[in-house]
Amino acid sequence: MKIPAEVAKIMSKWGGHSVRLAAARGALPMSGPNLVTVLFIFYHGDNEELKKESLSTLKTLPAQILLSALENRDLHFSIIDLIARCRFRDSAVMEKVLSHPMTGLRTYLFVAKKSSGDVLDMLSHNDRLLAKAADLRQAIIDNPHADKVMKLRLGWVEPEAEPEPAPKPEPKAKEEAKEGENEEEGDEEEDKEDLSKYQQLQEMVVAEKIKMALTGDKEWRTLLIRESNKLVSSAVLKNPRITDGEVLAVAKSRTSSEELIRIILLNKDWVKLYDMKKALVEHPRTPVQKAMRFMNFLSEKDIRELSKSRNVSQVIVNNARRMLMSKKR
Known part of the structure; x- marks a missing residue:
């Protein structure tokens, strides 16, 4: 791992323990890649206080800082792995982790076993990666959060229910039994048709x-x-x-394509719905101008949540903060 000069300076005795502690808390001005490198080194160091503070910082660091670090195509795979383990529920961060060229199989397997919702959905649609790693495919299938459709897509075969033993026909009811056999044959035909x-x-x-x-x-x-x-x-x-509920589910899914979001935006009946506006504001593929326009219809509670959200762009966060400030005046 290459240690940048700025990081090496903090690792040295320059400034003493107080400076290193400030760095572990994310309180020193430095770039995203350098900050996560410092936190990674402290986390794997011998000083328990620095280790504890670094882990806490990684778990609470604003998503934008981690996203800027993950823009570095040469970021070490071990640092990416630590970020994934701290933020595997953060869909915005994990979208970058899952598409990073340095992300290792160990990280993908961890995400496959522990994640849920949009993060698991994103990983399950990475066909290129899944084609190379059978273990990864199986890990997603074994994940209790994987739904039936996702598992079927990955090649899972639903186990057949064991048939109950048929009662023995009474001697006097041979004809009825024969009719029953004919009906069973018909059911088998239907089963074949009903793949x-x-x-x-x-x-x-x-x-x-x-x-x-x-x-x-x-x-x-x-x-x-x-x-x-x-x-x-x-x-x-x-x-x-x-149904409106199905469309809303599409709008809420971060894996939905730009084309799907575009079609939803063109439907006046769908975008009239409050929950649809909220979902579109939060979706990464909604054009910024459209999202900001929908924000004018959201409640103060939802605007406040957006102002603190790690799952939306900084533009949306800043606009939410401006809206809150304007209401206070």
Whole structure:
């Protein structure tokens, strides 16, 4: 690990323990990459006080500082791993961690086992990475927070329920038993036809997926909204049977594409909903001007939460703070 001069100076006896303690608390002015390097070194050092303060700082540091550190493409993989372990619930930070070229398999496995919600969803859609690491795929499947659709997408096979033993037919009811056998044969035929929707999806061409996205039921819509092909996923939002709740779930998911957010923004009925405005303000792919316009409709409580949020851009945070200040005057 290359130690920058600024970091080496703090590691030396310059300024004594008080300076190093201030650095461990994030109180010294320095760049994001240098700060996380200092915190990493203190965390792995012998001084218990510095170790404790560094860990606390990493857990509470504003997301923007960590994001600036993660912009450094040469950031050491061990530092990235420590950030992930401290902030694996922070979707904004984890989005950068999961896309960083220096992130190691050890970190991905930790995230696969411990994360939930948007973070787990982001990792489960990294097909390039999953193709290389079977252990990672299995770790996501074993994660109790992984839903059925996510697990099916990764190749999980739902175990079949053991059939109850059929009662022995009475000697006098041979004809009834024969009818029952015929019915069972019919059920087997239906089972073959009723393959799981996920299995059917694997055999569909794009045109068939689009048609099903436009006409299918909720289970089909849940599967197809996650398709990487924009024509397929956007067709789901044009399905006349889609509910406001389903659209809101799309707006709340940080993995939703720019195209999906654009379609939601164009629908006047959807954006009239308060929860939809709030979700769009918080979504990283909503254009900033649109998000700031929706902020004018949010309650003071939600604006206050935005002013402290680590999951939105600094522009949104600053605007929320300005709005709060203007109300105090």
